Amino acid sequence: MTKMPVGILGGTFDPVHHGHLRLALETLELAGLDHVRMVPLHTPPHRGQPVAAPEQRREMLRLALEGIDSLILEDCELRREGVSYTIDTLQEIKACMPDRHLCLIMGMDALQSLNTWHRWRAIPKSAHIIVVERPNETMRETEPGVAALLGSAATTDSAVLQEKESGAILRIRIPALDISSTRLREMFASGQDPRFLLPSQVLEFIYHENLYVSEQT
Ligand code: ATP
Ligand code: MG
Numbered sequence: 027m028t029k030m031p032v033g034i035l036g037g038t039f040d041p042v043h044h045g046h047l048r049l050a051l052e053t054l055e056l057a058g059l060d061h062v063r064m065v066p067l068h069t070p071p072h073r074g075q076p077v078a079a080p081e082q083r084r085e086m087l088r089l090a091l092e093g094i095d096s097l098i099l100e101d102c103e104l105r106r107e108g109v110s111y112t113i114d115t116l117q118e119i120k121a122c123m124p125d126r127h128l129c130l131i132m133g134m135d136a137l138q139s140l141n142t143w144h145r146w147r148a149i150p151k152s153a154h155i156i157v158v159e160r161p162n163e164t165m166r167e168t169e170p171g172v173a174a175l176l177g178s179a180a181t182t183d184s185a186v187l188q189e190k191e192s193g194a195i196l197r198i199r200i201p202a203l204d205i206s207s208t209r210l211r212e213m214f215a216s217g218q219d220p221r222f223l224l225p226s227q228v229l230e231f232i233y234h235e236n237l238y239v240s241e242q243t
Contacts, residue, residue, distance in 0.1 A: 030060035031127040031187045033156065034100070034119065036112060038207065039066045039083050040076040041232060042090045043224040045205035049158060050097050052200040053131050057156055057184045062131070063100035063119065064091065067110035071144065077211060078237055080104045089227040111144040116152040128153040129187055129196070137176070137195075141169045150175060154187050154194045214238035 035050050042064075050062040066083045069075070076083060084101055091097045102118050103110040116128055130153045137157050140146050149155070168176065179195040186194040205223050213220045215238060221229065232238060 028188055029126055030058060031129050031154070032119075032123065033057065033059040033062035033129050033131050034065060034116065034153070035062055035131045036065040036067055036103070036110075036115065038070060038073075038076050039064070039087050040078050040207050041083070041086045041210060041224060041228055041237075043205045043207060043210055043228075044222075045203045047090060047097070047225070048203050049131070049200065053156055053158060053198065054096055056198050056200070057129060057187060057196060059129060059187075060126070061096045061098055063098050065100045065103055065115055068103045068107050069109045071109050071111065072139075072142065078235075082231075082235060082237065086228045086231055089231055090225045092227070113143075113145045113148050113152065116149065120152060127187060127191055129156050130154070131156045131158060133157070134159050135166075138166055138168050138172060140172050140175075150179065150193045150195070153192050154190070154196065155179075156187075156196045156198060159197075159199050211238045215240060 033050070033053055037046060039046065050064060053059065054062050064087055066080070066087055068080055084099070084104055087099050091099050100119065103115055106114065112130065116130065120128060130149065132155065134157055137155065140149070143149065176195060179193055181194050181196055184196055187196060210220050210223060214232065
């Protein structure tokens with residue numbers, strides 16, 4: 027029997043919150059994944075610098091994932107440093123686990139701008155994509171190249187992830203948790219109480235490090 031596929035969930039995780047963790051867990055269960063590797067990026071190609079340092083974002087994820095066997099901290103982008111490109115990450119992970127099918131997990135918003143990603147056409151050659159519809163998402167128009175990919179590769183049958191090596195796009199919906207790191211950073215800056223939106227051990231770390239105290243979001 028072929029081994030179960032592996033999920034890859036990239037993000038800034040600035041900070042990690044329960045929206046990320048539920049996303050990983052629900053996707054794991056719906057798509058029948060072996061585990062999900064959570065990949066904090068080092069330097070984003072498309073947005074401003076994260077507020078917390080790479081080491082702090084790694085530590086927050088480590089604390090959040092402690093004791094959860096099916097969610098694994100993958101720090102290859104932090105170790106590579108510089109601008110983080112998903113295609114490099116997929117190839118690096120694939121080299122470590124050549125007999126696994128990789129499934130890149132992303133929101134519909136991210137999929138719609140896939141054409142702006144570095145070497146984007148190589149991505150569905152290296153992995154499957156699991157597209158998750160995120161709460162309160164406003165749909166933009168999909169770029170024709172991405173729309174064509176979606177049209178030819180979209181499926182709702184998770185068995186494909188195991189049958190094929192790469193190239194499928196599995197669409198799933200998960201219950202909405204309207205939490206974002208942006209809102210959390212705003213809450214910290216304005217002194218609101220962010221309890222129950224993120225793991226308590228992450229919250230303690232943020233207070234201990236005096237993170238997110240300024241208005242910078
Ligand atoms: P920011 O507000 O700084 O953009 P974020 O909360 O969107 O942070 P990211 O690190 O950018 O977090 O997200 C990583 C991944 O998790 C992305 O694919 C994003 O779509 C997804 N994600 C984040 N929050 C949620 C949520 N509440 N529900 C479902 N998916 C989420
Ligand atoms: Mg985001």
